[in-house]
Amino acid sequence: MDRIPILRLGRVLLASIQQELTDDIALALQQDLTEMAAAGADGVIIDISGVDVVDSFLARVLSEIAAAARMLAGETVVAGMRPSVAITLVEMGLSLRGLRTARSLSDALSALGLGEARIQGRS
């Protein structure tokens, strides 16, 4: 069974979903991520820019993964959500309250203090 690789960048965990998300893969990710976060991490980044469509089940699992990661690791950033996925979540009433979001992976990295480029305005 396919699993989503979880990378460790210092004290930050990075799970980048770049494939079609099936129920099994999502559940496996939930388990892997919570285990690794419990083993010690200061932040978790879940990059879902590769996820195009979610159904009600996946939407729920995604929000659960995010909520659990937040409990275990503190800072959790969901990055790169697509418009269609955002609309599905909102329509289902899953607003991921209190969770940090970022437009892209690089924004998420800088939000956790790992990247160099903070959002800069025109000088």
Next chain:
Amino acid sequence: MTAVGSGRSGAAVVAEVLDARREQLAQQWADLPLFRTVYTSGRDAAVTAAHRLVDTLADVAHGERVEDTTVPALDRIRPHLAQTINARTRAGCSSPQFTAEVAELKTPLMAIVAQELTDEDRYSGLLAAAALMGTLRLVVMEILLNQGDDIIDRQRQQLLEVSTPIIKLWDRVIAVPLIGTLDSARTQVVMETLLDAIVDQHAAVAILDITGVPLVDTVVAQYLMKTAMAVRLMGAECVISGIRPQIAQTIVQLGIDLGDIKTRATLADALAWALEQAGARIASKE
């Protein structure tokens, strides 16, 4: 519809008359307002169009289904009728006027049928001719109704498109000025276009300006909150601006909780906040 006299049906009799007197009828029809006013370029064009109509009606009569508006033969003239209707509508002709003009075609046809037929066929022939012209009017009415629907659909679509412009105010700052009453269909369009714009322009702040929204009730507030949440999920900040004093009071009185959504009184305030987020600042030249 069987004839009393010759044993032929009225439709068959009319079909014969239409074939035999095709030229005469087309010439007479071409002089009527329906054709004359549309084919202004020359009489020949009007006669050609009249021929087409005569031939179609003859086909319908040959098929014996003079009262059936769904006869395939009629499909041939539908586009032409629609064109004629368009031309007349542009010239300021109303639907009742147009159907009256179509009804005018009846007189020359009846005269020719009455003149052409012998006593034994005349009655059934006239009946069939009247039915045929009635069918033509029904087809015209059908096209008129459909066109009305088409126009309404098109305008509704246009309204949706026109009402949701995404404005880039600054690098990574975009705004949507909402104007008019918000309903679920419009909210959907606003949400989709806004979220797409956030992706396209890498926007960090999206401003929803509701200066032009006349009324905010619980439903509209729900729509606004949904949009703001979706924006937040995308990783951008959402600010709602343009909240007039009455609207602020209504929102409070209705007990609507906007949660942690940022609000500002004016678009200018929202922009100032957005610039601050982006690390930029507007200062006077001094």
